[in-house]
Amino acid sequence: MTSAIQLEGLTKSFGEKVVLDQLDLDVAAGRVFALLGPNGAGKTTTVHILSTLMRPDAGVARVGGHDVVASPEAVRALIGVTGQFSAVDNLLTGEENLRLMADLRHLGRKEGARRTAELLERFDLAEAARKPLSTYSGGMRRRLDLAMTLVSRPQIVFLDEPTTGLDPRSRAEMWDIVRELVAAGTTIFLTTQYLEEADQLAHRVAVLDHGVIVADGTPSELKRLVPGGRIHLEFEDQPAFDGALAVLEDATRDDAALALDVPSDGSFASIRTVMDRLEAGRVEARALTIHTPDLDDVFLALTGHDAPKEVAQ
Amino acid sequence: MSTLAHTVADSRTMLRRSLLHAVRYPVITYLVLTPLIFLLLFVYVFGDTLGAGIGGEGTDAYLQYVVPGVLLLTIAGGVTGPALSVSKDLTEGIIARFRTMDISRSAVLTGHVLGNLVQVLLATAIVTAVALLMGFRAPASVLDVLAAAALLAAIGFVLCWLGAAFGVFAKGVESASNLPMPLMILPFLGSGFVPTESMPGWLQWFAEHQPFTPFIETLRALLFDTELGSNGWLSLVWILVLGLIGWLWARFLYERKTVR
Numbered sequence: 001m002t003s004a005i006q007l008e009g010l011t012k013s014f015g016e017k018v019v020l021d022q023l024d025l026d027v028a029a030g031r032v033f034a035l036l037g038p039n040g041a042g043k044t045t046t047v048h049i050l051s052t053l054m055r056p057d058a059g060v061a062r063v064g065g066h067d068v069v070a071s072p073e074a075v076r077a078l079i080g081v082t083g084q085f086s087a088v089d090n091l092l093t094g095e096e097n098l099r100l101m102a103d104l105r106h107l108g109r110k111e112g113a114r115r116t117a118e119l120l121e122r123f124d125l126a127e128a129a130r131k132p133l134s135t136y137s138g139g140m141r142r143r144l145d146l147a148m149t150l151v152s153r154p155q156i157v158f159l160d161e162p163t164t165g166l167d168p169r170s171r172a173e174m175w176d177i178v179r180e181l182v183a184a185g186t187t188i189f190l191t192t193q194y195l196e197e198a199d200q201l202a203h204r205v206a207v208l209d210h211g212v213i214v215a216d217g218t219p220s221e222l223k224r225l226v227p228g229g230r231i232h233l234e235f236e237d238q239p240a241f242d243g244a245l246a247v248l249e250d251a252t253r254d255d256a257a258l259a260l261d262v263p264s265d266g267s268f269a270s271i272r273t274v275m276d277r278l279e280a281g282r283v284e285a286r287a288l289t290i291h292t293p294d295l296d297d298v299f300l301a302l303t304g305h306d307a308p309k310e311v312a313q
Numbered sequence: 314m315s316t317l318a319h320t321v322a323d324s325r326t327m328l329r330r331s332l333l334h335a336v337r338y339p340v341i342t343y344l345v346l347t348p349l350i351f352l353l354l355f356v357y358v359f360g361d362t363l364g365a366g367i368g369g370e371g372t373d374a375y376l377q378y379v380v381p382g383v384l385l386l387t388i389a390g391g392v393t394g395p396a397l398s399v400s401k402d403l404t405e406g407i408i409a410r411f412r413t414m415d416i417s418r419s420a421v422l423t424g425h426v427l428g429n430l431v432q433v434l435l436a437t438a439i440v441t442a443v444a445l446l447m448g449f450r451a452p453a454s455v456l457d458v459l460a461a462a463a464l465l466a467a468i469g470f471v472l473c474w475l476g477a478a479f480g481v482f483a484k485g486v487e488s489a490s491n492l493p494m495p496l497m498i499l500p501f502l503g504s505g506f507v508p509t510e511s512m513p514g515w516l517q518w519f520a521e522h523q524p525f526t527p528f529i530e531t532l533r534a535l536l537f538d539t540e541l542g543s544n545g546w547l548s549l550v551w552i553l554v555l556g557l558i559g560w561l562w563a564r565f566l567y568e569r570k571t572v573r
């Protein structure tokens with residue numbers, strides 16, 4: 001399979017701080033690649049270098065076969081970028097923003113108007129097309145941002161945290177759009193903080209931590225590295241807690257909170273087993289929650305430390 | 314598409330964007346208001362005294378004297394336009410988007426310069442119209458009037474490039490609106506409102522060596538057929554020098570600020 005994006009020994013520092021340390025990656029054409037990492041991991045820096053906004057200190061990055069430092073124009077002609085932060089013209093309407101992109105991509109009047117109408121329709125913006133952006137919701141802005149990226153039908157699309165801050169419905173819509181793009185043969189390089197998103201969309205996932213790739217594989221390979229989910233049980237009092245401990249021998253205990261964690265893959269069968277055992281031991285649980293693996297678990301498993309918490313922007 | 318055709322097409326697109334901004338966020342009122350206030354103030358309040366000072370009779374003589382200065386004041390006011398729009402643009406995310414696209418490098422700046430030039434020329438036309446209503450009459454031929462208009466447009470164009478450079482140089486929108494101030498005071502410190510001979514020594518020296526005095530005198534020569542002297546070629550040299558500084562400085566700063 002041909003590669004759309006290749007990184008070899010890519011390194012970038014800001015002053016003393018090494019932000020990307022010898023990244024090696026290979027992204028296959030026509031696939032979705034997800035770069036998964038917490039705040040400050042270096043995701044945006046990677047996207048900036050690949051989209052010619054920033055120069056690496058060392059190493060090579062090729063996009064569509066072109067070196068990003070030696071021939072940025074060739075790279076720019078191939079790619080579309082939706083950055084982490086809104087990149088729309090706030091003084092124009094949605095339609096004017098799309099027409100601006102069509103003109104800058106030299107689509108010509110007729111084709112520009114046609115493509116604009118098509119994207120407004122597809123991204124559910126037709127009604128708001130002539131309204132100022134100040135009246136757009138966060139989800140609408142995000143959709144317009146992506147629509148602007150797609151005006152020229154780029155072969156390779158970068159999406160930097162495309163769903164951060166979106167509600168579940170808007171997130172699902174964004175996922176549908178990504179799937180459509182891939183079905184049409186586009187290569188997608190996306191960054192995310194959510195394991196679930198990478199799992200849902202990506203053919204390959206690389207986990208980035210402090211500028212280092214700590215894991216790289218298919219979503220199922222990655223999940224195998226992570227301890228599965230668990231069932232979290234809380235109890236009213238000490239006798240109940242002791243009773244549960246006696247019937248659930250594989251549980252990890254938290255004496256102070258009178259809580260137990262039982263490993264589980266989240267399936268109905270595994271939950272029933274736990275319930276049956278509690279029933280048999282005549283123990284009542286006060287609360288039961290099912291915990292599926294998330295980025296924190298991945299991080300703990302791969303790096304031995306928690307994902308660093310930062311205040312969301 | 315060839316590189317030149319590319320540059321022209323992209324600059325035209327950016328000009329259209331800048332004009333759309335101007336429609337949404339007009340600065341034209343401000344561009345017209347300041348010179349108009351000075352025109353009315355100088356003619357109707359100080360006109361009698363100042364008119365006598367230039368050896369004329371009353372406000373009408375002074376009106377004829379002051380209009381070229383007021384027109385250049387209008388043009389100089391245009392520096393703020395590109396300074397504000399460029400500095401504001403640089404704080405917006407869309408600049409990053411432009412830089413990931415295969416767009417001619419200078420198109421963003423060219424668009425702002427031309428868009429603001431259109432506004433400042435429109436403002437100059439409005440101020441001229443008011444001056445005509447007040448009784449301003451120039452005994453000039455059509456050709457001379459066209460030459461005067463071309464002179465004003467050329468000065469406006471180079472000042473807009475300087476303004477664009479201020480816009481890139483400024484740390485924020487606020488400082489972008491302050492940076493052009495000294496330039497906008499220059500028409501007052503030249504021969505626009507009072508003859509330079511009436512100024513104290515040091516100011517007279519400054520007034521005679523700053524660009525706006527030859528600009529104003531060339532405009533007077535075109536409109537009133539007064540002695541052109543060395544003012545014509547001095548104006549040309551100043552236009553070239555200011556334009557080159559503005560254009561090179563704006564582009565250099567823009568490259569440095571946006572490429573990391």
Ligand SMILES: Nc1ncnc2c1ncn2[C@@H]1O[C@H](COP(=O)(O)OP(=O)(O)OP(=O)(O)O)[C@@H](O)[C@H]1O
Nearest residue numbers: 014019037038039040041042043044045046084193
């Ligand atoms: N221009 C800059 N100057 C100095 N440090 C920077 C600069 N840009 C990024 N950094 C630092 O580099 C590190 C990586 O930043 P980056 O934006 O790539 O992370 P990220 O993975 O995109 O994080 P987030 O999820 O918050 O978007 C951070 O520690 C950040 O503080």
Ligand SMILES: [Mg+2]
Nearest residue numbers: 043044045084
């Ligand atoms: Mg980021």
